[in-house]
Amino acid sequence: MNYNHIVRLGSVCVLSAILLVGCNDSSSGGSVSSPTAGGDSSGDSSGSGENTPDTTGPSVVQTTPAADETGVSRTIALTAEFDEDVLGTSVSNSTVLLEEVAGSAVAGTVTFDGAANIATLEPDARLTLLTEYEASVTTEVADLLGNPMASAHTWRFTTEDGAWGEAQLLEMSDIGRAADPQIATSADGTAMAVWRQHDGTYYSIYASRYVAGSGWQAVELLETSNLANVFGAQVAVDGAGNALAVWQQSDGSTTSIYANRYTADSGWQGAELIETGSTTAEHPQIAFGADGSAMAVWRQDDGSRRVIHANRYVAGSGWQGDEPIETNGNHASVPQVAVDIDGNALAVWAQWDGSRNNIYANRYVAGNGWQVSQLIETGNGAANDPQIAFDNDGNALAVWVQNDGTYDNVHFNRYVAGTGWQTDEPIEAGNAGNASFPQIAIDDAGNALAVWHKRDGVQSDIVASLYVAGGWQGAEPIETGNGGAISPQVAFDSKGNALAVWQQNAGVTDHIYANRYVAGAGWQVAELIETDDAGAASSPQIAIGMDGSALAVWHQHDGARTNIYVNQLK
Numbered sequence: 001m002n003y004n005h006i007v008r009l010g011s012v013c014v015l016s017a018i019l020l021v022g023c024n025d026s027s028s029g030g031s032v033s034s035p036t037a038g039g040d041s042s043g044d045s046s047g048s049g050e051n052t053p054d055t056t057g058p059s060v061v062q063t064t065p066a067a068d069e070t071g072v073s074r075t076i077a078l079t080a081e082f083d084e085d086v087l088g089t090s091v092s093n094s095t096v097l098l099e100e101v102a103g104s105a106v107a108g109t110v111t112f113d114g115a116a117n118i119a120t121l122e123p124d125a126r127l128t129l130l131t132e133y134e135a136s137v138t139t140e141v142a143d144l145l146g147n148p149m150a151s152a153h154t155w156r157f158t159t160e161d162g163a164w165g166e167a168q169l170l171e172m173s174d175i176g177r178a179a180d181p182q183i184a185t186s187a188d189g190t191a192m193a194v195w196r197q198h199d200g201t202y203y204s205i206y207a208s209r210y211v212a213g214s215g216w217q218a219v220e221l222l223e224t225s226n227l228a229n230v231f232g233a234q235v236a237v238d239g240a241g242n243a244l245a246v247w248q249q250s251d252g253s254t255t256s257i258y259a260n261r262y263t264a265d266s267g268w269q270g271a272e273l274i275e276t277g278s279t280t281a282e283h284p285q286i287a288f289g290a291d292g293s294a295m296a297v298w299r300q301d302d303g304s305r306r307v308i309h310a311n312r313y314v315a316g317s318g319w320q321g322d323e324p325i326e327t328n329g330n331h332a333s334v335p336q337v338a339v340d341i342d343g344n345a346l347a348v349w350a351q352w353d354g355s356r357n358n359i360y361a362n363r364y365v366a367g368n369g370w371q372v373s374q375l376i377e378t379g380n381g382a383a384n385d386p387q388i389a390f391d392n393d394g395n396a397l398a399v400w401v402q403n404d405g406t407y408d409n410v411h412f413n414r415y416v417a418g419t420g421w422q423t424d425e426p427i428e429a430g431n432a433g434n435a436s437f438p439q440i441a442i443d444d445a446g447n448a449l450a451v452w453h454k455r456d457g458v459q460s461d462i463v464a465s466l467y468v469a470g471g472w473q474g475a476e477p478i479e480t481g482n483g484g485a486i487s488p489q490v491a492f493d494s495k496g497n498a499l500a501v502w503q504q505n506a507g508v509t510d511h512i513y514a515n516r517y518v519a520g521a522g523w524q525v526a527e528l529i530e531t532d533d534a535g536a537a538s539s540p541q542i543a544i545g546m547d548g549s550a551l552a553v554w555h556q557h558d559g560a561r562t563n564i565y566v567n568q569l570k
Helices: 003-023
Strands: 060-064 069-072 078-082 096-100 108-113 118-123 132-137 153-159 178-185 191-198 203-211 230-237 243-250 255-263 281-288 294-301 306-314 332-339 345-352 357-365 383-390 396-403 408-416 435-442 448-455 460-468 471-477 485-492 498-505 510-518 537-544 550-557 562-569
Touching: 060 153, 078 096, 078 132, 096 118, 178 230, 178 537, 178 550, 178 562, 191 230, 191 243, 191 550, 191 562, 203 230, 203 243, 203 255, 230 281, 243 281, 243 294, 255 281, 255 294, 255 306, 281 332, 294 332, 294 345, 306 332, 306 345, 306 357, 332 383, 345 383, 345 396, 357 383, 357 396, 357 408, 383 435, 396 435, 396 448, 408 435, 408 448, 435 485, 448 485, 448 498, 460 485, 460 498, 460 510, 485 537, 498 537, 498 550, 510 537, 510 550
Parallel strands: 069 153
Antiparallel strands: 060 078, 078 118, 096 132, 108 118, 132 153, 178 191, 191 203, 230 243, 243 255, 281 294, 294 306, 332 345, 345 357, 383 396, 396 408, 435 448, 448 460, 460 471, 485 498, 498 510, 537 550, 550 562
């Protein structure tokens, strides 16, 4: 083969190309045009038809879920599809993001499918119920040439509500009747239920722990005295999943207050006496603070009258000693307590003045102790059944029922941190029947819901009222059943949504119902959460975790005995 010929031919080609370029001069009266990228010759001597470099970054053309979609699954894997090939190393946890619109960032794992140009973010945990989220792809995502996205792509969506499952038996023992369950939950979704159950000789206190993702654990006995019946169990759970249960227990001669502590790493620690009186003590209540401290209150006979006592639990130190928190001179009863995020507490109770009951309160200041008890209502009629709850700013609301001369109505007073108690006012003024047993819950923003049952002249109905800055919004029924409804309970989640549960007759027997309050939308439709007609269901309680999942417990007769049942909204 003649390689010299090939080289010379190549030189001619190169020289020809140089000569042609040299001829592309407007002064010569002629021109030679290069073909455009599409193969077209325009004759434009400006060079605008030449190939131009790609400087356009990728764009997101489709997402899952879609923008503004509602009812999104809490287990969804988010995706973003791009309109061109994307540099895989630019897609990561720092460039594909998810956060609650009014909350914190959501942890998850980001992966990239280069063949389909789709980025996927899988959250590490189930998303929160009824919550608005914002997803975003940042401008650090680039194509294969390194061109970044011109602007971040963001979109929002709202997760679905939960649904109640099937009611299930929480305790399997057929030894004796089980009744009066209580339940509390922590921020991580763990919960503790306690109840009393007959062992063939006496009532004892039992408990079971719920672990998110695992379910209910084995039932445990919390005390083993076997001297007399145990009553009035209450439970509280702190943010770390530790719990405190309190109850009243007889030693055969007098009734005392006992407690047992559950630690998340080692279980129940054993029952202990938390008061040292020689006379009857009863009706204990317990509440945790955010710092892991807790306050227990109860009523105790001092030999001449019934006095409200308290004992504080300090994490790492234990119970600090019981003490009276009022010296008003007459019988006191039905104490309730709440603890704020700084470890301060408020206790409320009803107290006899010689002619009627009044509502009193006392404040515990962390580091300073109990202050002086004070009257927080000035009505002329008997007042009873107080309840209290704190918001995140240290403000509180107390509710109770008070007679106006004709009917019992629901009243309230607000405690303002740094200022004190305001003026008591009615939430609603009854004109058809008595209101009874109000309950109160407050959300993170300081909004509150009160629920109670009220006679309408024929039967009892469940009524609720919403408190927002500026006052109560008016009472409204939250169920429309034809049977009497009693014993409501209410709890908020971290997003301002709430659930109420109650007992209601459905024609054959009493069942447990629930209704959902959705922030910004109001109450939904009441629904039955158990369908067993074998026997009456009663004494429901409700607890809600930070992710909006809820647990309801109650006791129900099976034709032979009462058992503890549970249902979950998730």
